[in-house]
Amino acid sequence: MRVIDFDDLFLRIDGSETITEREGDIIGHFDACLARPFCMPALMSFLFSLEILRSLREGGIPVINEPEAYLIGANKLTQYGLLSSAGIPVPRTTSSLKTSALVSSISGSKRAIAKPICGSRGKGIMEVKPGMPLRGRKGSVILIQDFVRASNYDVRAFVVGCNAIAWMKRVSSGLATNISKGSSPEEFVVDERTESLASKAASVVHAAIAGVDIAFDENGDPFVLEVNSQPDFIGLEKISKNDIGYSIVDLMVRIASGARG
Numbered sequence: 001m002r003v004i005d006f007d008d009l010f011l012r013i014d015g016s017e018t019i020t021e022r023e024g025d026i027i028g029h030f031d032a033c034l035a036r037p038f039c040m041p042a043l044m045s046f047l048f049s050l051e052i053l054r055s056l057r058e059g060g061i062p063v064i065n066e067p068e069a070y071l072i073g074a075n076k077l078t079q080y081g082l083l084s085s086a087g088i089p090v091p092r093t094t095s096s097l098k099t100s101a102l103v104s105s106i107s108g109s110k111r112a113i114a115k116p117i118c119g120s121r122g123k124g125i126m127e128v129k130p131g132m133p134l135r136g137r138k139g140s141v142i143l144i145q146d147f148v149r150a151s152n153y154d155v156r157a158f159v160v161g162c163n164a165i166a167w168m169k170r171v172s173s174g175l176a177t178n179i180s181k182g183s184s185p186e187e188f189v190v191d192e193r194t195e196s197l198a199s200k201a202a203s204v205v206h207a208a209i210a211g212v213d214i215a216f217d218e219n220g221d222p223f224v225l226e227v228n229s230q231p232d233f234i235g236l237e238k239i240s241k242n243d244i245g246y247s248i249v250d251l252m253v254r255i256a257s258g259a260r261g
Helices: 045-056 067-074 076-085 099-105 192-204 244-259
Strands: 010-013 016-021 093-096 112-116 126-128 142-146 153-162 163-171 184-186 209-216 222-228
Touching: 010 045, 016 045, 016 153, 016 209, 045 067, 067 076, 067 222, 076 093, 076 192, 076 222, 099 142, 112 244, 153 192, 163 192, 192 209, 192 222
Parallel strands: none
Antiparallel strands: 010 016, 093 142, 112 126, 112 142, 153 163, 153 209, 163 184, 209 222
């Protein structure tokens, strides 16, 4: 096993694609690639990283997750569109390049939130009301969404392969329920409907490894809030009986073995 930073890689296109680093060529010398969080890179760095992953895959190295999962995961609008088209319930969502036009989409009878279409860890989320001035950072695009969570928690499912292997409630009195924002992890007993929803949502965004966030409305109906294609296990490790790291490695071994035939 080797850890290689994207910053240390070179992509050469000359009749074919070759990826090299200080130790030499990458393609042909590894059985699989596990791509872990890119943090929040600039657009061009992100696109370079995706091309590295695509080239590795074209060179015969299975990539987990595939580049499509990271591309979809980076854009909440694309996510919601794909999930909704697949019949997966998501909160009612509206977005526009013209921020002033979004306020008119808020229903006075429901709570609503605004958040950037690109972002993670609950950054930039705020509650909005009809007539409220709405200003985003220069160059950002905002979406407005019904606030469907009827209780003080949502649920994070950790999906590996086609299976949701770990679950937790993320309890918070605020809008954001991210563990990194101070939410408390608690055990969650999943039902068959919610388990199937998490697995299907990860599959729709092409994520072999995913963190699927689900909230329940006042009727107890589940809604997918987000599919995170770069999930960590903060909080989950404290309450899960499954070894998440082992499950990821096991998935990689199975995929690599299948690729070798």
